[in-house]
Amino acid sequence: MKQSICALAVACLMVGLSGCSSYQQRSQMDDFNTAWIQGDYLGAAEAMEPELSLTGEDKAEDKQLLELLHQAEAYRMAGDPSQAVELYDKAEVGMKLDDTSGLSSNLLEGGMSVLINDAERDYTPMLSEAVLVNTYKGLAFLQQGNRELARVEFNRADDRTRRAVETFAEEIALQKEALEADEGKQQQSIRESLENESLQESVASNYEEISQWSVYPEFIVPSATYLHGLFFLASGEHGDLDKASTSLKRVAAMSPDNRRLAADAELAEDLAAGRTTRDSETPRVWVVYENGLGPVARESRFDVPLMLLHGNTTSPAYTGIALPRYADRKPVHQPLTLVDDSGERHQPEPFSAMGKVVRTEMKARFPAVLGRAVASATLKAVMQNASAEEFGAVGQLGSALFTAATTRADLRSWQAIPDHWQVTSLPRPASGQLGVEEASGHVDDISLPDWRYTLVYIKRPSQEGPAQVSLIDLEGRHGGEQLSLFGTKDAEGLVADAS
């Protein structure tokens, strides 16, 4: 009886801790999103202040990675690129720690995730998120007029893209290796369950038909590759045009309907081949618009048949698993139009839908995600059986409660990224004035600095909040400017009401 009570107490404690941390995360994300949508970026950064460790000191970077990512982008939006870079640097340290932390810590984390759920692991960003960390950092350095360090960051973003494909294959191979290396009963059950057609059918009917997802033919974050290409197109350094041409052609191929991307790829190719020169080209303005709120993970729970071993025979037992399912949030539907001196209107064309990027990655990683969920469910089912045999009804009830409470998907993600990007470009207006027009007809003028290649980088998470505009010298010779267009006053009112 004593043992039963003890087992139940341990189970309850773990469930309690798991539930408590999940609740805290949700509450923190809600606060962040409230401020983010309204354009209160300092408020958003404050909402994501990482908790201190038990000793009262800052936690290690990998333990506060999710908070660091949100804070860094909030500071970039608030017009503080140096604070953003500092936080993004810490986030990169966290990612490296996460990649390289010792075997014992990985085993402990892996064990926790199987015993409880993936949400108990330290946050590991999606590879698309990691690529964007370096891209945003590159933009922040350009904003500071630091082209040397911007170059380093765009190179890093490119290398992370290259590594991504290898990483997906490795993750699946490692899991397979772990299952094959150990001939224990549980491993056999997990392996047989994963190979079982009924389980695959159950996933296909209850989750989503993954083969039907709209994905890119290979892993890419088109916006990151595009900005990489644009930076090297504008740099003017010997040898950079080939890099620009490769990146811009790759992005154009991913969005064949986007005429602007095709024109940029052509320009880079012409410059690289010497068919035209930088001096003969008129100064140009690129407008890149980050639109809306990016996808978030929702939980999808359903029963799957697990092949549990009893003696020498296997029998199916239906048990619940929980998987993350990515759902798109809201883009800003009202279009922004750029108006030049002659009154000609330039409509940014969409590309790099974040939902498609995330699904491309998720499709590649899905076998590993499903594998962990099935491993967790199998372990809990075995525990449930053992508890019932050992402690009777109390044990069964306790382990059932534990299973029900801990079967959760990891729903964490970086929610400061957009629904999609849009792009257009035009010759620099002779007057230096560029009109930005909302659907309502309201036009705000931007005074463009006298630079050869200007990037007007707009980010607007929601219609309620302002459009944050960064004027960036793509050649990195001058520090940039930051301004807010539309909705600023309303947003301030909303923030005041909300607080």
Next chain:
Amino acid sequence: MKKLVVFVTCLVLLLAGCATPTRYVDPDNDQGEVSMELDYRDFEKTAQETVESMLQSGAVDNPDGGRYVLVVSRIVNDTMQRLDTDQLIKKIRVDLLNSGKVVTTTAVGIDGAEDEMNMLSRSLRDSDEFDQRGVQKKGTLQAPDLSLSGKILQRNRKVGSEQQVEYYVQLSLTDLSSGLALWEDETQVIKRGSDASVSW
């Protein structure tokens, strides 16, 4: 209770003893761990090879017997590391100066003079406060004959289960009177190690 105190004291002393002690490193014989990033050993090796190559090529042998005046142009860091390219170039400059064949000007540079005092000291010409005999005369600064420019590239690839990081230090020495590159060289630093994470 006593036992516990003794045990805790021993544990603390043991842990303190385990802390890595700080020590001097002999730069000429450093067998310390190699990182995937460029470190001072790579800069040392690259500078040494570069200067040897430049001196052997005869590109800096002045037929008139004097020393050439060199200006350091842009050295682009095209890697994934936050490098201080001045650190590498400084070693090259020191070795070239020691060769007696080249002297570097600090009066001009791609982003302005390396030593602004060159011009500031000349702004004293009209000042009554300074003894004008010591003030630099017009036309005394020497224009550069040669320009050193280059790029540090990085290429990463997977080799088996490991990561290979290749650095290429490419330098050119241009004769500023003709615009011709008198000397060019590429030094490679190739490292192979864990592929668990990124190379920076």
